[in-house]
Amino acid sequence: MVSRRHRAKLQIRTGGTATATRCPLGQCAPGSLVVVVQLDCAPADARRLRPLGVFEGAYVRVVGGHHGTILDVRGARLALDSDLARTIIVEPVSL
């Protein structure tokens, strides 16, 4: 899902550290805590996501979801469709 160009961009942003753990939000198992790395969706959608608490560097928890993803964002529940969840690149955080 993550293109080579995209991965290169990620490495530059984060100083070339591990990329293996990075994945689209849509692939994360329910219950996992993740940090948002990049919003690779349409700029207009990114502008809607950030005020809702889904911004680069934000910690969110995947609660569940079929045909999409349900997130716990600072106590609020946010539902995203599966296409959008595919374009949000996150990194799982181990507690």
Added chain:
Amino acid sequence: MTDTLALVQDESRDTGEQAPPSLRVALVGNPNSGKSTLFNALTGLRQRVANFPGVTVERVEGSYRRDGTTVEVIDLPGMYSLSAESPDETIALDVVLGRADGVPAADVLVVVVDGERMERNLFLTTQVLELRRPTVIALTRMDRLDAAGVDVDVVELIHALGTVVVPVVATRGEGIDRLRHAIDVAAELPRASLHLVSDEAAGADAEPDVHDAGRRYRWIASVVSRVVRRRPPVARTPGDRVDAIVMHRAAGPVIFLAVMALMFEAMFSLGRPLADAVQALITLTGRGIAASMPPGELRGLLVDGVVNGVGSVVVFVPQIAMLFLFIGILEDTGYMARAAFVMDHWMRPLGLRGKSFIPLVSGFACAVPAVMGARTVQEPKERLATILVLPLMSCSARLPIFTLLVGAFVPPLSVAGASLQGLTLLAMYLLGTVAALATAALLRRTLLRAATRALIMELPTWSLPSARVLAASVWRRVRVFLREAGTIIFACAVVVWALATHPRPDPAPGTTVTQEQALSTSALGRIGHVIEPAVRPLGFDWKIAVSIVASFTAREVFVSTMGTLYGVERGADNETNSLAERLRAERNPSTGAPVYTTRVALALMAFYVFALMCTSTLAITMREIGGGWRGMRWVTLQFTWMLALAWVGAFLVYRGGAFFGTGGA
């Protein structure tokens, strides 16, 4: 029908009589932050309250008196930030910035912060505070925080934000007086310049900085960590468990269909006895008037025109109230937002998203507020497609027609545990829904092609709806329906009665005129005869044609016209039977065969499923599309398309019915 419009008109009348307001207050906040409940508590004015984010779309105002001055309160559409992405957010932003047309700038902004979702709500709060306008923060749902064992240090929050914070429990009216006092004080205080988070200009027109959200949320997190003492976070709340079931890949859609089926079944089986009681009351009224007056024009007008005409619509109030109640419960519990998310997956191939689903379901109640509700759909072409197909969703105005015909012509049999009548009603609703979705798919592939926007939807906390709020919202809608019955339908009933009784036929000497002949030679009868050839292929006679013509103003008029027509025909001296009985007894004068067979009734229902017969909907659609030639073109296309569907649909049902042999009965 013109629900929200009527509310606005009500208020303009109220405020017109009062002195000019000395203070204007705007309520700002996230969708579903308890803003509308707080608005009710502040002003005492009843207004629709729902859990679905973004339902508060229309401009809603109210007022209260305090120390001899009037305080005007405007309840703004919910928004998540000061960057407007949809029409309703744009309206809210314009009012906040004091640049909205026709809305004076607010003296005080009241930011409504949902205590349960404080961090997210404080995002908008920081942006509003940076506008440096007099601002008061209302911290709502304090009772739920208490119940959850969450402690909020309000004094510390006041220090951090640099403005007044008033904790309130809007549902119980707690803290409202303190809030009113804080509003008075805020209006008088000079405002210090304030920049909470970033040093960049907080101009709303500037392109939002990508890093702004992160900075803001980090600042908010530091404030919240000082202010809130909460119990250890629960990984999976009971609400999440419920979500896992109702939003399940397979179970979700099944649950949704079951909820809808239950709703329509209950509407028919529980609403029927209530409707019978109302019918009995109307019959008594008609008899009372008939007995106390001498026969003549006036008695004919009152009994046949007014009581029968308006009465045959009023009789459906119980069922309409139940429909509004069910939709209210679905919204207020928080299920509607989940259903929208579940349905999103299935609606995507049609070119619509889950957000269009809410206005479409609201269309079951009434297309007028539903068309307004479509403002929450962000993508313009998607929104237009939603608005154009909305009137195909069977609104409550079709219910009188459906219940009349189903009650009269569908046998009360039981099929697999469900009543055949309830199933027929459900089939009519499904027919309209399928037509709406198919039309939308067609539009999105032809005239209204565009990429769809992503679905980002907040799921409100599951909650038990308040009986008081529900009752108020049902009553407000029923009142609008009754007012319509009292004005438009009353006027139509009188006009139809007059056209049906005049001109009177000239009997040849020595003969008497039958009621049938009298009606046939009347102005209305002549119109019906002219139209008849066009509806003959659908199995309709000239009397049905007359009722269809009369109902072009509003669908409810169909039933009242039938009531008037058949009341006229039996004559005022006859005992007032129910309209359903009269329809069943109706015979073709030349052949003696019943006029209304089951398949005629079904064809007639199919006709009304599709036909756009509602001037209010046409008017509001025109306004929402933007008026002018563009609006006119779309509305004309919409009306023609639906009329064509209606004719073809009724034709197929009638001919198909003959094929399957249901014509005999």
